[in-house]
Amino acid sequence: MADIDMKGAVAAFALACVTLLAACGSTPTAMPNAHYDLGAPPAFDATANSLPMPPVKVLAVGAPRSLETDSFAYRLSYVDAQRTGNYSDSHWTMPPAQLLTQRLREALAARGPILSGADPVRAVPLLEVELTSFEQVFDAPEQSHGLVSVRATLTQQGRVIGQRSFAASAPAPSADASGGARALAAASDDVIAQLSTWLAAQPLSASR
DSSP states (O other): HHHHHHHHHHHHHHHHHHHHHHHHSOOBOOTTTTOOOOOOOOOOOOSSSOOOOOOEEEEOOOOOOOGSSSSEEEEEEOOOOOOOEEEEEEEESHHHHHHHHHHHHHHHHHSSOOEEEOOOOOOOOEEEEEEEEEEEEEEEEOOOOOOOOEEEEEETTTEEEEEEEEEEEEEEESBBHHHHHHHHHHHHHHHHHHHHHHHSSSOOOSSS
């Protein structure tokens, strides 16, 4: 009788382990109470364009309501392309739009003077950026990438000079929040590099 009970206990334990492993594999994992930012900025090349840019006013990056918090979002596209979630124990140090604002201003400052929305100067070009996507996308349980997309509008004294959307993705080195943070940092830098190159090619002037 004791032998039968022992076998039953072993079988129950094995079943519990299988169930736990299946549960762990169904959703992304994360380190408890972890906070992420975009890391150290890359060395932006100030000589990438022969002519320096004139002063540009760069407003804080806008974002939809879903990206106005410090939640770390992911999408399980291999289950359902419309299925999203947030890591329960991993967050950004600040909302993604704020992280991107810092990164963008640092990059553009290497090419010319950057003003904020609080500066009273009105004649300079005005850059508005809207963050439209910032999430870790799982293509399979152990495979994901970071996806960042923005829409940029450049105006001067109420006249639209140019408008364009930019997007970039980067593979995550691990299928968790840590890997997603690295992938999103790389994708952010790619988008910013594209935007910076586009901005430098626009017909900017200090005043009109």
